């Protein structure tokens with residue numbers, strides 16, 4: 136069954152032009168097969184996408200390098216307007232993109248719609264930033280000369296993205312790269328390539344010149360990516376994915392000293408103090424845990440709840456989690472879709488079994504669902520011991536693990552007891568405490584009395600082994616630029 140025939144059956148999917156299946160290189164669509172894309176709610180094959188060889192990877196470098204001088208010389212205003220048109224097209228086709236994301240990723244339509252809006256915003260934000268690239272002019276402290284700092288596009292950039300936000304993780308890289316004047320090669324995750332190809336179609340329609348954006352999929356990311364990084368014309372690797380793969384790619388990029396931005400895994404703590412507004416904390420907990428059914432790098436992985444509010448929080452969260460409707464993402468009634476793969480379900484099962492074996496109590500859920508599809512039910516565990524494997528590893532699923540604490544210092548120590556440092560959440564009515572705790576948390580982002588922090592206008596990224604660099608905000612564009620300093624004598 137082809138993607139087109141599946142999607143044509145779907146009442147919400149109106150635009151056959153988005154049914155792109157093929158590598159997109161140098162403005163050409165190159166058909167092929169070899170990588171099946173499946174619907175995680177049924178296991179049915181939706182489509183096949185091509186499996187790039189090393190040669191195809193190098194052809195993409197060639198195309199991006201050939202387009203680079205022209206794109207770099209294109210006035211910022213013109214680059215900006217192309218990005219802005221791409222934003223408009225994504226917004227106009229938001230429902231089609233949401234259905235596509237929901238089909239290949241499994242996430243609930245409401246989450247997919249939220250992702251499309253978030254993803255498109257990166258194009259709007261960087262359409263604005265393209266015309267405001269900063270520079271510097273100072274007098275040297277010695278007084279002998281002037282210091283002039285210019286920012287130039289870094290060059291051909293390789294963008295590698297994960298499956299959990301197939302649209303947003305791509306636009307968060309393409310937006311700043313194109314705004315900066317770089318040409319790109321995007322390698323989306325094998326599980327969710329259809330969204331990336333559909334967005335490339337929209338990019339074409341928006342007027343992105345051939346070769347400025349190239350998209351390929353491969354079953355052998357190791358050798359293909361290694362060959363691309365070894366080409367001296369490639370000057371940037373921007374990766375979003377797991378910490379283990381990020382480490383491997385840092386080592387690969389080191390061979391040719393390629394600049395790296397790394398958005399890696401997380402293990403977010405969610406701290407609830409006695410004085411927190413319980414209802415607001417529960418609302419925030421549901422967003423921080425259940426957006427994307429828990430398959431988010433910012434997902435609350437460990438709930439630390441103070442003694443006085445603990446029991447009410449456990450009862451409230453259990454009630455809300457147990458009431459969620461589990462089902463196929465494209466069913467409009469679904470609130471929790473399937474996990475991406477059977478392997479992901481098995482990992483969640485193993486983490487829950489380990490925690491329960493060490494004394495955690497199951498308040499709701501707690502066992503994988505039988506039947507077709509990769510379903511795991513919303514689950515709440517309390518009394519989770521600090522030595523449970525889920526205290527150290529990303530659960531990446533709809534499991535809320537609750538730990539109890541008494542003192543602020545203890546909560547901070549537990550929250551920081553991880554190699555990760557991406558996101559953290561704090562709920563308290565005391566502003567002084569919120570800021571004090573926020574400053575003590577070893578993470579790149581802190582949400583204070585909020586369950587959601589992602590915003591294209593803010594710097595997104597992690598400390599420790601959660602990554603290097605920031606995406607979004609006013610600094611995100613500099614990840615795709617090289618500073619050039621001129622020592623100037625008048």
Ligand code: NAP
Pocket residue numbers: 295296297298299300304322323324325326353354356357360375376377378380381383384397398399400401431432433529557596597601602
């Ligand atoms: P992953 O396994 O690391 O894969 C991410 C991407 O890397 C995919 O495109 C994958 O391609 C590719 N890849 C895998 N092995 C590779 C290799 N040896 N060489 C080159 N590329 C390789 O991660 P995932 O399972 O897709 O995503 C989940 C992870 O991403 C979680 O850890 C999550 O926390 C993290 N994440 C972080 C952020 C953030 O902003 N910090 C955002 C979202 C997700 P294939 O699909 O073809 O294997």
